[in-house]
Amino acid sequence: MAAPDKGPTQHQVAIVGCGIIGRTHAETIAERPDATVTALVDSDAATRDALAAWLKEAGQPEPEVYDDLTSALTESASSLVAICTPSGTHAKLAEQVLNEKKHVVIEKPLDVDLPRARRLGAAATRAAGYGVVSSVISQNRFGGGSSLIHEAIQAGRFGQLTSAVATVAWWRTDEYYASAGWRGTWAQDGGGALMNQGVHTVDLLLWFMGRPVNIQAQALRAAHHEIEVEDTVVATLTFESGAVATLHATTAAFPGSRTRVSIHGTEGGAELENNRLRRFNADGAKDDVEVETGPPARHREQYDDILGAIANGGRPSITVQDAIDALATVRSVYIASTLQRPVKFIDVLEGRYDDVDVSRGVRLPPD
Ligand SMILES: NC(=O)c1ccc[n+]([C@@H]2O[C@H](COP(=O)([O-])OP(=O)(O)OC[C@H]3O[C@@H](n4cnc5c(N)ncnc54)[C@H](O)[C@@H]3O)[C@@H](O)[C@H]2O)c1
Numbered sequence: 001m002a003a004p005d006k007g008p009t010q011h012q013v014a015i016v017g018c019g020i021i022g023r024t025h026a027e028t029i030a031e032r033p034d035a036t037v038t039a040l041v042d043s044d045a046a047t048r049d050a051l052a053a054w055l056k057e058a059g060q061p062e063p064e065v066y067d068d069l070t071s072a073l074t075e076s077a078s079s080l081v082a083i084c085t086p087s088g089t090h091a092k093l094a095e096q097v098l099n100e101k102k103h104v105v106i107e108k109p110l111d112v113d114l115p116r117a118r119r120l121g122a123a124a125t126r127a128a129g130y131g132v133v134s135s136v137i138s139q140n141r142f143g144g145g146s147s148l149i150h151e152a153i154q155a156g157r158f159g160q161l162t163s164a165v166a167t168v169a170w171w172r173t174d175e176y177y178a179s180a181g182w183r184g185t186w187a188q189d190g191g192g193a194l195m196n197q198g199v200h201t202v203d204l205l206l207w208f209m210g211r212p213v214n215i216q217a218q219a220l221r222a223a224h225h226e227i228e229v230e231d232t233v234v235a236t237l238t239f240e241s242g243a244v245a246t247l248h249a250t251t252a253a254f255p256g257s258r259t260r261v262s263i264h265g266t267e268g269g270a271e272l273e274n275n276r277l278r279r280f281n282a283d284g285a286k287d288d289v290e291v292e293t294g295p296p297a298r299h300r301e302q303y304d305d306i307l308g309a310i311a312n313g314g315r316p317s318i319t320v321q322d323a324i325d326a327l328a329t330v331r332s333v334y335i336a337s338t339l340q341r342p343v344k345f346i347d348v349l350e351g352r353y354d355d356v357d358v359s360r361g362v363r364l365p366p367d
Contacts, residue, residue: 011080011310012077013037016072019047024299028298028303030058036061038078040063041068045067064076083106083107087109087195088113088187089188090106090109092116101127102132105136105306109195109326117324121324135309135316135320136319136322137299138302140201140203140297141204143294150207152268152270157267164244166260167259167260168198169248170256184224193231193233199327200259201261205237212239215236215345217336223254232249235248258273262279335356337358
């Protein structure tokens with residue numbers, strides 16, 4: 001890859017967590033003329049050095065390397081920090097970044113713990129007051145047709161929304177879960193098929209349908225009995241508009257099927273499959289409308305949005321509050337499965353179920 005010409009207005013980016021997604025962030029920044037990876041932080045030196053070696057090979061300036069965020073914040077001159085560590089560490093690390101008045105990009109999910117996420121939400125609101133930007137990765141909102149669906153809904157082109165169907169039917173091997181100690185644990189993954197793989201789709205569902213009201217759910221460990229969390233979940237949701245939805249996420253669908261979101265209304269609807277627009281009807285017309293949407297987005301498009309917000313002193317498209325809503329929806333599903341009754345989203349969001357131990361809510365299939 002030819003290194004782009006790096007202009008004078010550089011964002012100096014520190015990447016915290018240099019594993020699978022940390023590399024995606026490094027690749028994304030390396031492609032940009034307006035940003036440079038200046039620091040790599042990972043408690044595992046080998047992982048960090050491997051990413052530093054990749055940057056060197058890609059013709060990028062040599063980054064400083066650190067074992068922990070505290071040292072990086074004290075010693076490096078970064079202006080933006082990308083949090084790419086296991087999910088259960090996100091909010092605490094992000095709050096540390098905001099305390100230093102630096103911009104922060106947080107990988108999904110925001111965290112696994114709602115009280116920590118709420119504290120981060122308050123910190124992000126305070127930081128926005130002095131021009132510091134916080135955003136949470138949900139790259140599927142960019143490109144591939146999802147923004148077209150969102151705009152059509154906002155413009156009323158589907159009429160009254162009546163229902164939605166969202167399914168994430170993937171396969172993950174036992175080796176995947178064993179590949180890092182945090183995967184499949186309540187403390188650091190915070191859940192399974194829905195929290196880790198499905199949270200992108202939860203975010204899209206809320207973006208399209210609005211906030212949920214009531215949630216009922218069943219979670220189980222259908223195939224991967226060695227993990228703590230669920231590998232399969234089904235839920236039904238009602239929304240403030242009165243519309244309803246079903247939500248399904250699994251990592252037990254061999255050999256791996258599709259992610260699909262269908263939106264239905266009285267005057268139209270649309271379907272995304274693997275983040276590509278497969279159907280679009282609007283304005284009461286029976287025929288499919290042909291629309292150009294471009295390929296599904298990657299992190300690049302979301303970085304355009306975030307760095308644009310920093311440059312213009314604006315708000316990024318995806319806020320910490322959006323990610324709190326997605327996290328509260330996932331938690332609502334686990335809580336409903338644990339209590340074996342419907343729960344109100346607002347009660348979960350506002351902390352009235354914070355003490356529920358959701359690990360009890362994941363069932364094994366009967367013998
Ligand atoms: N947006 C997406 O599509 C997407 C895709 C994959 C993963 N993710 C998210 O990214 C996060 C990381 O996932 P991954 O697959 O890259 O995990 P990974 O295990 O490959 O990498 C995590 C890295 O963080 C390091 N680390 C752990 N605690 C740390 C700490 N306190 N300080 C510094 N480094 C620390 C580990 O040593 C490891 O190298 C998860 O939250 C995951 O949900 C998002």
